[in-house]
Amino acid sequence: MSLSPGTYKIHDTDSDRVLAHYGEGKITTWPNCEDEYAKWYIKRYSGSSMYVIRSIQENKYFPSSMSKTNMVWVEENDAAVFNLDHQFRDFYLVKLIGTKVHLEHPNTAPSDSRVYTPVNLAAKDAFKGCFWRFEKISDDAGSALAPRAGASTSAPPEPQPSLLPSQGSGRLYPDDAHLYTDMLFNIPRMPFNRDQRIAVLDWARRLGATKVPTIESLDKCERQLEAALGGSNTNREE
Structure with a gap:
């Protein structure tokens, strides 16, 4: 979009x-x-x-x-x-x-x-x-832009972006469920602790959500992500 x-x-x-x-x-x-x-x-x-x-x-x-x-x-x-x-x-x-x-x-x-x-x-x-x-x-975008080299009016369709790199480029998340769960748990200033994570995952299953990660699979995903990032993310809580 x-x-x-x-x-x-x-x-x-x-x-x-x-x-x-x-x-x-x-x-x-x-x-x-x-x-x-x-x-x-x-x-x-x-x-x-x-x-x-x-x-x-x-x-x-x-x-x-x-x-x-x-x-x-x-x-x-x-x-x-x-x-x-x-x-x-x-x-x-x-x-x-x-x-x-x-x-x-x-x-x-x-x-x-x-x-x-x-x-x-x-x-x-x-x-x-x-x-x-x-x-x-x-909808006001201000005055029109001046023409610019490289900003073609016949550009090809924009590819759909993806947060999931191909296996060949080093995939960080196994699927969308792990990606969005990781975002939910780690984007806030105060990341979820382990007990809170287990409770949220269990709550999602009780509400009938599908493809909810297990806490074990999420732990594995986070370890792989930490390794890929060189351990630079200090906000994550084991």
């Missing part, structure tokens, strides 16, 4: 903070609000699956690279071109076209001295911290 152009708020799915601009054009996450600095035009090149993201307050765009440790907005000519890969409901991955570089939200709370947290562009094979929820406000 491709995203229709318009005005959006873009939520960090982990905390429900929203993308906003701060100071001299820094792109950050901010507590959920209705202010203009937390709203964005999602603009698509005609006839393609290529998107750019523009502030509704300023004629400034998401960049394609970091400025040291910050994302700082740029002019239209230098704007990043993204694929917005639909996952489920209104959740998307924001990926620089032709790369593995994704827009990533932080997994740490802001310090006491600041309200905002910076976001990042990072090359990733696993998508922890990369899911964004797009909340549409209106």
